[in-house]
Amino acid sequence: MIVLGLTGSIGMGKSTAAGALRRLGVPLYDADAEIHKMMGPGGSAVAMVEAAFPGVRDEDGGINRRKLGARVIGNPEELRRLEAILHPRVRAVERRWVARHRARGVKLAVLDIPLLFETDRIDRVDGVIVVSAPLRLQRERVMRRPGMTAERFAAILDSQLPDRKKRHRADFIVSTALSRAAAARQLAAIVRRVRQGEWRRSLRLRRLRGRAACAK
16 A cells, blocks of 8 residues: 655645545545544543643633644744654554555555654655645735734744745645645646556656765
8 A cells, every 4th residue: 555645834725635635535544633633522632731731621621722822832842742742642543544444455545644744754654745835825824714823823834844845855746826626636646646556666766866866
């Protein structure tokens, strides 16, 4: 089974890309949705997050993500504390998900991981799809979100690998600058190439070229 990672900075259109992949019949693991579940009412991480960050629990029993974000965004030490709680749990669920689909004989699956590069998850995937858009469009999208401020947006960007570096490390780049239909067509072409085996051949060629360059 080929496992691709889907990632992109905030406001780049990753959720739209994930929806398009699902419509193409590609199984997709959503790491952010799993975190929402873990921190929702009755979630497995609620008690530990509340213990580490007192006062972020809602009346319904779940974690208030806005309050939690105010504590960790722009504060690397606090963010690392949160990641130490959440990431091992998310990875455990992810491993079971991958194993289950591999056992079913699935040929292609996608892991939707917003911080794929930032959390060193590259070893979990065979290749990476990065969704990207111009900074102006990214800013417009993000600033429309409830409670978003210019300062918070800047802090989030500071915590993420810059888009240009993500694109440089990508196997596939999907532009979401034009329309959802255009992005969906790009994703359909990627899925077709991978399912037909064309991408594996090109990947081997890239590796050979890289080895040759290192030998010079």
